[in-house]
Amino acid sequence: GAVVSQHPSRVICKSGTSVKIECRSLDFQATTMFWYRQFPKQSLMLMATSNEGSKATYEQGVEKDKFLINHASLTLSTLTVTSAHPEDSSFYICSAPPGAGYQETQYFGPGTRLLVL
Amino acid sequence: GENVEQHPSTLSVQEGDSAVIKCTYSDSASNYFPWYKQELGKGPQLIIDIRSNVGEKKDQRIAVTLNKTAKHFSLHITETQPEDSAVYFCAGNTGNQFYFGTGTSLTVIP
Numbered sequence: 001g002a003v004v005s006q007h008p009s010r011v012i013c014k015s016g017t018s019v020k021i022e023c024r025s026l027d028f029q030a031t032t033m034f035w036y037r038q039f040p041k042q043s044l045m046l047m048a049t050s051n052e053g054s055k056a057t058y059e060q061g062v063e064k065d066k067f068l069i070n071h072a073s074l075t076l077s078t079l080t081v082t083s084a085h086p087e088d089s090s091f092y093i094c095s096a097p098p099g100a101g102y103q104e105t106q107y108f109g110p111g112t113r114l115l116v117l
Numbered sequence: 118g119e120n121v122e123q124h125p126s127t128l129s130v131q132e133g134d135s136a137v138i139k140c141t142y143s144d145s146a147s148n149y150f151p152w153y154k155q156e157l158g159k160g161p162q163l164i165i166d167i168r169s170n171v172g173e174k175k176d177q178r179i180a181v182t183l184n185k186t187a188k189h190f191s192l193h194i195t196e197t198q199p200e201d202s203a204v205y206f207c208a209g210n211t212g213n214q215f216y217f218g219t220g221t222s223l224t225v226i227p
Contacts, residue, residue, distance in 0.1 A: 004160075006160075032213065034214075034215075042219075042220075043206060043217045043220050044161070044206065046215070049214070097213065105149075105163070105166065106151070106163075106215060108160040108161045108162070108163075
């Protein structure tokens with residue numbers, strides 16, 4: 001299957017700082033990528049849809065000024081958690097469809113564990 | 118939007134037995150139903166999927182069945198092995214957005 005990577009895999013930061021998470025499609029181009037958040041023992045909750053060359057679409061209840069998304073190229077989307085607080089600690093996962101004709105399928109990255117102290 | 122319900126939330130089976138996980142969905146327009154396996158601390162991995170024009174799909178020990186009329190689909194794992202232990206998520210789509218079930222924690226007892 002298609003490969004999606006994330007960096008970093010784990011990050012610890014102080015409250016009030018910003019953290020950037022990268023999501024890359026390694027062997028295909030992705031005009032759309034998706035960002036999810038997963039709390040312990042819970043399901044994946046869609047945060048936003050990242051669109052290459054245009055603004056991201058955020059799900060209801062997700063603050064766009066707090067979770068900044070930039071999809072600057074066909075293989076890279078970034079999620080920046082601004083002024084992070086302990087309640088933002090979570091597992092952040094991105095996904096992407098593998099390409100034209102397979103838009104329904106999504107391949108997930110390995111996730112980024114964020115811990116805000 | 119789509120609402121996907123998943124049962125059971127936990128499931129324990131003896132090695133070699135079968136495991137069945139069931140999901141229901143609400144949006145009759147949904148046409149794609151993937152199943153993901155997630156191991157602790159890792160991202161979900163696609164294990165099998167089914168499209169709405171098919172009633173059943175099988176890949177070795179894993180099979181998925183879909184009943185569009187009743188709006189439910191199921192994952193079947195036969196001859197379970199300890200490495201099948203993980204959390205399994207079903208999903209339904211609305212367009213290119215996924216809505217996940219609440220997950221099933223499967224434990225295969227050696």
